[in-house]
Amino acid sequence: MIVASEAIVIHSLRYGESDLIVSLFTKTSGLRSYLLKGILKSKKGKIRASFFQPLTLLEIEASHKNKGTLERIKEAKPLIQYQTLHTDLIKSSVVFFLSEVLKNAIREQETNEDLFQYLKTILLWLDGHDTISNFHISFLIKLTQYLGFYPDTSEISTQFFNMRDGCFQSDSSNVYCVEGVHIEKFKEFLGTTFEESMSIKLSRGIRNNVLSMLLVYFELHLHGFRKPKSISVLNEIFN
Structure with a gap:
């Protein structure tokens, strides 16, 4: 065919x-x-x-x-000639990280036009913007919408994020329940646009902790997902 x-x-x-x-x-x-x-x-x-x-x-x-x-x-x-994605050092490092994530996250030979359109849209957004220090975090969070495990935010005001069940709760019920400043910052990303998320202030340690938590979250919800090897390079660039 x-x-x-x-x-x-x-x-x-x-x-x-x-x-x-x-x-x-x-x-x-x-x-x-x-x-x-x-x-x-x-x-x-x-x-x-x-x-x-x-x-x-x-x-x-x-x-x-x-x-x-x-x-x-x-x-x-x-289809489109990128202006900066493969020539800008910082953006090319982000691209390498994203491709590693997608290699592990997308497995099905099934049509998913919504996911395709999301990826196309955010790649063009990345190509055209320079303030991108939170891009990889926002990308991962929004990607969960298309992969079926976006966090349940109905109890977002509570203290703990249960990574196994993908929800917020007031107490710790298993070893995958996490709390702390990085979880409060994680909450700020939920429901924001890419433009808004770029303005979220993160210290070096908090950004690393949010990213590490998200990758564990992906490992829990995607069979065979492995932490990208390029994470160390990405952390170094944005810190």
Whole structure:
């Protein structure tokens, strides 16, 4: 079946001397993996290796056999040319972190246009803004809306956040209940826009604690999710 779709590059892996295996989150078919034969040695082909940098937005035409094997891309071109995402050191570090998160978080070969539109929108937002120190935290929180475990805020005025159950409560009922200044700051992000969340004041320690808590939250709610290796680089950049 020939499919035309917008797509977001999630991950790419060198295979042999000249091939790439790339994972794309497509608008029409969810997460798909493709084998790009000879792309690392080809200088004249229409499909270039540079198109497959992390989180690049593409337009593709692909052949899908839907048998759980690697699919083939017939044509590809950038959907939008980023201005800063892959050239600004800070933003490229954020992009690398986001791609690691998405690699672990998105598994299904199912259409999820709402999630695709969210990712496309926030990537363009990141490309066009410079005040981004809280971006990765806001991104993770809003991502939970599309993955099905956004925190229940009906008791947000209470002291503890129960990471296992995803709710706020007045007492500690298990080892995954956490409290403290970082939880009060976490509450400030809930229900805010990206623009508003950039104004939330966080110290180095609090920002690290909020991020660490969120990654544990993801591990509890997504089977097989692993903490991104790039977290140390991200913490260093924003501190």
